[in-house]
Amino acid sequence: MALSRESAFDVATVLSESLPYIQRYAGKTIVIKYGGNAMTDESLQASFARDIVLMKAVGINPIVVHGGGPQIGDMLTKLNIESNFINGMRVTDTATMDVVEMVLGGQVNKEIVNLICEAGGKAIGITGKDSRFIKAKKLFVKHQAEGMNAPEQVDIGHVGEVSHIDTSILKVLENSDLIPVIAPIGVDDEGHSYNINADLVAGKVAEAVGAEKLMLLTNISGVQDKSGKVLTGLSTAQVDALIADGTIYGGMLPKISCALSAVNAGVTSAIIIDGRVPHATLLEILTDKGVGTLISNTPAAK
Ligand SMILES: Nc1ncnc2c1ncn2[C@@H]1O[C@H](COP(=O)(O)OP(=O)(O)O)[C@@H](O)[C@H]1O
Ligand SMILES: CC(=O)N[C@@H](CCC(=O)OP(=O)(O)O)C(=O)O
Secondary structure, eight states: OOOHHHHHHHHHHHHHHHHEEEEEEHTEEEEEEEEEGGGTTTHHHHHHHHHHHHHHHHHOEEEEEEOHHHHHHHHHHHHOOOOEEEEEEEEEEEEHHHHHIIIIIIIIIIHHHHHHHHHTOOEEEEEGGGOOEEEEEEEEEEEEEEOOSSOOOEEEEEEEEEEEOOHHHHHHTTTTSSSEEEEEEOOOOOOOOOOOEHHHHHHHHHHTTTTTTTEEEEEESSOEEESOOOOEEEEEHHHHHHHHHSOOOOTTTHHHHEEEHHHTOOOSSEEEEETSSSSSSHHHSSSSOOEEEEEEESTTTO
């Protein structure tokens, strides 16, 4: 169907608006944490996959790191295994770790690979165990149980934090037409597996590869203040105050902390965006219409 003169002008305006952004990001790496609704709603899945394929096609290097907390929860329920969280981290005993590896490394990872391939790209799914590229160590969380006077270190099982990322496998993929899709599972020198929060893996991957941008897709319009208004830009000092007064809590804590750590380690900007918006990834990268909360170390960074 032929476009009217006005619609054709609108389409052409949006397309030409993307040119400076394509020029700016071509050859640069963007790490995208994929999670929330964008990962479960069929039409959002398809728009996400298309965005990633388009990025690679215009010379940007996308690296996808995915979550899968709800999918792990569903499988644990089917198997009659209880789910427990402390400070937003899943308490992971040996039976739970087996399920985490099966769901993240098998089911979820391969579904995303398939989606990107359906959209015309070439994706390859890996966990941190592949070539042992995500080295992990056991994470102890600080937690104050009811009736205790002070927080104490709690052992929550096979939960890890990233101790090292070997970027060599990612470099090989960068120089190919393959798009890496990473499941957040780490490994130690003895080959033990660790369940790692996906936001934390995305942040560490972005730091290790010196990414231009870290994008964290979530189910909310961005970081909100007490009245629910989205805060479009945040500095480290503002974040500290918002955590201290309880405005930022729960699942937003690992997102904010990995975003801050990434920008402090040299990633130009980190952004928390609304994955419920179709083509949220592309809107953020290639237009003036990006929405969400930007955390950056340079005032001009978009
Ligand atoms: N200040 C805040 N602004 C927005 N969301 C917040 C804030 N503080 C806590 N949250 C919570 O964090 C959630 C996002 O974290 P989470 O559910 O873990 O996301 P995901 O599943 O995408 O990783 C929001 O849905 C909200 O409930
Ligand atoms: C230690 C820990 O909590 N790991 C997470 C890993 C998956 C994840 O982070 O998924 P989302 O991004 O969808 O929450 C978990 O077991 O749920």
